[in-house]
Amino acid sequence: MLQWLRIKTVMPYIRGRLLDIGCGNNKLVEEYGNGAGIDKDDKMIIGLFDTITFIASLNYMSIGERHNCATTNYLPLRDDGQIIITCRKVWGGLSKNYIEKLFGGYQLTYYRPFMFGLNGLYIFKRQI
DSSP: OHHHHHHHHHGGGOOSSEEEETOTTOHHHHHHOSEEEEOTTSOOOOSOEEEEEEESOGGGSOHHHHHHHHOTTTSOEEEEEEEEEEEEOSSSOOOHHHHHHHTTTEEEEEEEEETTTTEEEEEEEEOO
């Protein structure tokens, strides 16, 4: 149920070729139909992507893994690409301030709470 709500929330914002980092069962990529998903033990996929998503996955990464993922040189994102993040904000979640600082090399272009304010939807673009 929660996975379906997150997918429904992010689907209208995805564009172009998608890379879902922390994909789990890869349901988002299956539903969207154009892209790839990787999980913790998978090797990085070659190529550039228009949209990179972290759907409820940053909460489960170590601090070091999060910082590696947020580094502008690490992500295979096209110059005009976007990063879409959903994460829990409560019960051990990540605050909006933390997410903005973590992805400080990108410009936050959209934010809204969802699931009764317990989660946040963030959209970042590369600062050119």
